[in-house]
Amino acid sequence: MLTTEFKIVPSEFKEKWKEEGEVKEVVERLALAKAEAVKKRLESDEERYLVLGGDTLIELEGQILGKANSEQELRLMLERLSGRRHRVVTGLALVDSWSGEKRIASEESWVRFIDLTPELIERYVKLPVWRGKAGGYAIQEDPLGFIEGFEGNISNIIGLPLGLTKALLEEMGWIVTETETKFLEDYLINQMRKND
Numbered sequence: 001m002l003t004t005e006f007k008i009v010p011s012e013f014k015e016k017w018k019e020e021g022e023v024k025e026v027v028e029r030l031a032l033a034k035a036e037a038v039k040k041r042l043e044s045d046e047e048r049y050l051v052l053g054g055d056t057l058i059e060l061e062g063q064i065l066g067k068a069n070s071e072q073e074l075r076l077m078l079e080r081l082s083g084r085r086h087r088v089v090t091g092l093a094l095v096d097s098w099s100g101e102k103r104i105a106s107e108e109s110w111v112r113f114i115d116l117t118p119e120l121i122e123r124y125v126k127l128p129v130w131r132g133k134a135g136g137y138a139i140q141e142d143p144l145g146f147i148e149g150f151e152g153n154i155s156n157i158i159g160l161p162l163g164l165t166k167a168l169l170e171e172m173g174w175i176v177t178e179t180e181t182k183f184l185e186d187y188l189i190n191q192m193r194k195n196d
Contacts, residue, residue, distance in 0.1 A: 015067075023087070027055045027106055031054050032102065032104055034054070035094065056090040056156075056159045065135045067132055081136075088110070089107070092164055096172060103172055109157050112148045129143060
């Protein structure tokens with residue numbers, strides 16, 4: 001029997017997103033690698049878990065944008081995103097710790113940036129909010145108002161598409177209760193409030 005207790009366990013998986021393939025394939029591979037890494041760490045545990053791994057990347061004109069590793073890389077990324085619409089793709093992988101059964105899927109949304117001046121980019125580079133974020137930003141942390149608008153599911157852009165998460169859980173035989181849905185919604189709200 002599955003319990004409704006949720007745990008957040010970092011995968012400690014070292015991302016190597018600069019792989020070949022379409023962004024959808026890459027995020028799905030990374031999500032599965034993260035879920036498998038956590039599953040492996042939990043193998044000695046007698047409890048049964050459904051392990052959810054996820055990864056989000058940005059795609060602009062066929063090029064995958066991951067996390068900026070330096071201020072200079074961030075500047076170049078923001079210059080490319082300035083005034084443009086880009087795709088945000090989140091891959092999810094759900095793995096049963098007992099059977100090894102897997103479900104993998106992804107979702108996409110679109111985000112449009114305002115035109116960014118060099119001065120605005122420099123102000124942003126000095127802020128800590130861009131570190132560890134695909135494309136150098138997070139929609140829930142937009143201190144300088146870069147985001148003009150978005151299309152699609154905001155929970156996908158944040159990095160945990162709720163509808164897709166629920167669908168994967170249900171495919172694995174878990175009836176998602178209102179309490180569990182509330183937990184996922186609260187998680188997203190906390191992510192949106194982070195660093196406010």
